[in-house]
Amino acid sequence: IDKTQTIIMLNRGQPLDRFQEDLEHTASSIKDKIHEELGLFISIGISQPFTSLAMSKRAYLEGLEALTYRLKSGKHTVIFYEHLDRNKAFLTQFPKQIQNELFEAIKTCNRKQAAEQLHLLLESICSENMNPHHCQVAIARLLNNLIEFMHLLGIEIFEPNENTMLYDDVFELTTIEEIESWLNAQIIVKMIDTLSIREESQYKNISEKIVHIIQQEFDTDLTLESIAGRLHYNPNYLSSIFRKEMKISFSEYLSSYRHHIAKNWLTETTLSVKEISEKLKYKNPQNFIRSFKKLEGITPGKYRELKNHSA
Structure with a gap:
């Protein structure tokens, strides 16, 4: 049956x-x-x-x-x-720090370290969540975070309609060893291979160069004009190329990436809202709060409170 x-x-x-x-x-x-x-x-x-x-x-x-x-x-x-321990209390545990180390290994194209961090991450998920349903929720969260991280890196290893099928694929597997092997082979290695090709080509694609600069220097006073000067291009030309290839303007991508960093800092650090706004180069905390609420529907303080409560 x-x-x-x-x-x-x-x-x-x-x-x-x-x-x-x-x-x-x-x-x-x-x-x-x-x-x-x-x-x-x-x-x-x-x-x-x-x-x-x-x-x-x-x-x-x-x-x-x-x-x-x-x-x-x-x-x-x-x-x-x-x-069986059929405790239905929904207190899913998720090791954020190990995930961050996995993502760093992917960014630096370190296959060995990425495989080790993935193993530690899944091992931690299983040891900290006694109920397998909670394990599945944590694994779904990891998969979702990997897909989001892939987008933030500006790479695509699947067709858009394949992303939703990934969840079906991973939950067809029945053991943590199978899930680890699948995640490593189908997602992490492919991400690293794609990043390696990009690195070897020395970021020949203009938009990828801009994305790389944003991801490395998001906490500085970045402008398209300053980047254009460094890359020896006209700012208007860079603006049109970036929008054409990324389907989003330079300022929108910079704001989106800083928003992603802000969410991470709100859930993983004790930095105050004022400190985060300063680090992300907002003119004042109120501008940061308004921008954050426009995207998330809640203030940064409320977002931190909800995330800490659900952790």
Whole structure:
């Protein structure tokens, strides 16, 4: 049923504890024999015992629920539904600092370090979130952040309509090892390869040069005129090229990138709103607050409060 093999086991008068032992022994024998004969790793989810065959549907759903814990238990295990921690408290833990180190490794095109940070990140997600559903939420958040980071770097490794399919692809996987391998091969390595090609070409594309300068010097008094002088181009020419290639003006991209940095600082640092506005070169905090509220619908202080509350 739906890619699962379903078996009903009957208890013919055994004491319940003995029947449970037999179930575990039988399940372990099945998975070990399949691995021995076919070289396949399987997991088996076992429902609670029921007194009527009419409860088979519920038993089937409990078995599926047990199998979601493969994300934490691994791909070669027997999982009893009644042993699960089904705490529904929605307190998803997410290791932001490790994610930042992963993103830095991607930016510097360090494959080895990126793979190590991805492993640490997923390991931390699994250890800090006891419920696999919380793990899935954290992994979805990571995938979303990777896609956003990709856009901020000015690179595209997928067609626009493929981005939504990525979530389906990653949640088709059943173990954290499979998810790690998929994220590394399908997203991180491709991002690094794309960035490496860009770096090797020494940012020949004018718009990429401007994007690179913005990302490195967003906290300085950047203007299109100053960049034009450095790149030896006419400012009007740069403006038209940037808008044509990026589908956004220079000032809009600079504001958008600074807004992204502001959100990170609000959630990951103790910098005050005034300090953030100064670092991001707003004339005064009120201009920063108005700009932030226009984009997010709430003030920077409220954004920090909500993010800290949900963390």
